[in-house]
Amino acid sequence: MQAWVFLSVSGERSWQSNDGYHDVLGSHYVYDSGVAYRLQVAPGDLVVVRDENLVLGISRLDNIHQAPATKMRSRCPQCDRTGVEHRKGRGVYVCRHCKGEFAAPVKRSEPVTEYVATYGQGWQALDGAIMYEELEPLLGGVAQNAIRPCEIDGLEQLLNRISVEVPAVGAAPDPSPPPQIPGGHREAIGRTRLGQSKFRKELLRTYGLVCAMTGPCPAESLEAAHIRGFAEHEKHDLKGGILLRSDIHKLFDAGRIAVDPEKLVVVTHPALDRYPQYRELCGAPIVPGPDLAALREHFDAATQLW
Structure with missing residues (x-):
């Protein structure tokens, strides 16, 4: 059994290679052929979804679909490699490979294989009960990877601390959705509880x-x-x-x-x-x-x- 940690765009994926993905938290995760570990991820694997600071939830992968697509890549104008990061404080872009600095990357639409990993059937929201800093020591790969392998025994210990069990293989799907009831909005003025x-x-x-x-x-x-x-x-x-x-x-x-x-x-x-x-x-x-x-x-x- 393998476990993976997915960096969700509900946080801030670094966008070093593309203009973003269309993830839906609690349902599916989208990545492409430029992402490390893409070929090792498989249905039935454990998946933890996190943002920059919090662990958002855990599930098992139901299925992975793939199809040809195009993606807008950002490349270094000096070495033509991806791995471009924006340094907001200095107002420049920096290449992680050649360390070059420049005002803007070269953007190019390139063919890729797009993967959609679905995981909604066994989804358990954690809502930040585990901080990413607690999970990070269990991860392989490098910090820039959107997908990273995770050490399972340590993950189980973190889940046990908050009284959550590892999702079972082949979890049953959720019940069918309730009937739709006509709705809408009305204007209202109220007090919001801060914090x-x-x-x-x-x-x-x-x-x-x-x-x-x-x-x-x-x-x-x-x-x-x-x-x-x-x-x-x-x-x-x-x-x-x-x-x-x-x-x-x-x-x-x-x-x-x-x-x-x-x-x-x-x-x-x-x-x-x-x-x-x-x-x-x-x-x-x-x-x-x-x-x-x-x-x-x-x-x-x-x-x-x-």
């Missing part, structure tokens, strides 16, 4: 892909909750934060679920007893870490109404 995305990423890095009350969950279902209402203090305190599955988050905010601050177990409102999945949560231990004083305040406020 919420970063707050969630830091909680994911601290706790992994784990709901504090129900256990490991897909990244898409996890929300960053404030134990104390954000409207009261408008601060993102990591100790006062907790990762919750989206439905649990709503019940937590509504005072229907709380945490006993003495036993550190889940308690539920009697109205939830009619729902087996929530009734069974009562008495379950929570993931340790959240601020006890904040949990006590929430517990007291919620349970006094039960």
Whole structure:
């Protein structure tokens, strides 16, 4: 089994050889015959997708399609090789091979073989729970490679830390999409909570892909909750934060679920007893870490109404 790390254009691929690719995160990755390791990548291999700073997700390659295409290449006007990089601070381009500096590269449309690697069936979003700097020591090749081999044992250790399993071979496809409902937009004026995305990423890095009350969950279902209402203090305190599955988050905010601050177990409102999945949560231990004083305040406020 081989593992690969793909640099996604959702970050900033260096564009040293071309004018970009048309990747779709969570679905497919596009590269061409100028990319190192293109011939070794095969269906069934593990693939990790990352940007410049974060690991975005993991899957297995479903299939690889190839076809002739043309690509706009940027070449050094002095040695005619690709590997041109723009030094923004100095306003010049530099060739990685001959070290020449110039105002602009030579652009030329050239024939290539284009590869489209699909990986959507087993896709698991990680949403930055692993930083690229943690993954980089496991990689072969050089930093400029858009595709790099990855050491599997080390990758499994990183995934275990955030409670994510290696995707199985031949993962079943997602259910069919729901029916389309007519939609649109309306104009609205509202307040935007600043820093919420970063707050969630830091909680994911601290706790992994784990709901504090129900256990490991897909990244898409996890929300960053404030134990104390954000409207009261408008601060993102990591100790006062907790990762919750989206439905649990709503019940937590509504005072229907709380945490006993003495036993550190889940308690539920009697109205939830009619729902087996929530009734069974009562008495379950929570993931340790959240601020006890904040949990006590929430517990007291919620349970006094039960």
